[in-house]
Amino acid sequence: MVLLSGGIDSATALHLEYRRGAVLPLYIDYGQRAAACERAAAEALCADLGLSLDALELGALGTAFRRGHEWQAHVPLPHRNLAVLGLAFSYxxxxxxxxxxxALNRDDTTAYASAATPFLDAFRRLAATLDDIEIATPLIAWDKAEVIRQGRSLGVNYAHTYSCLLGRSLPCGGCPQCAKRRAGFAEAGHTDPALAGE
Structure with a gap:
């Protein structure tokens, strides 16, 4: 199973896992602002490989977490990876x-506590007490630029990916995720097909 958000990293992981054999892509809508665009990207990425996308529709979860502080618009869940990994593991x-x-990359491990090595090790230990399911992080040694290079060699269509936090049909180009995406493509020496028309 691949946790597929529709972004660069999960698209690359999807192609890696597809080459290993049968793969089940899973998208989780937890009320993030960009859910509709992310899911459309995930659907397109699956179509590229002739796969069907499974989805968990939990948008009400984000609504509940926003209650009382509606400013938390983009990613409403604190420690998001803990919640998402738990749901994905159950599924x-x-x-x-x-x-x-x-699809966590090397940059993620220093940017988010819920993507750092101690968290991942602890989650693996916890998961092992419940079921014999490997928690794989095949991109963990690569930065964003290397993920893009590897993905291009695998034939990933990055025009079908979506990273923007704002959830607009055209990426804003300025939010933190768009900035990371732009920097990754620049370092990889390639034009980002999603931002090429700016």
């Missing part, structure tokens, strides 16, 4: 998957 167990692929 993987329900679908009898033996491997759950999480």
């Amino acid at each position: 993987a167990a329900d679908r009898h998957a033996r491997r759950l692929c999480v």
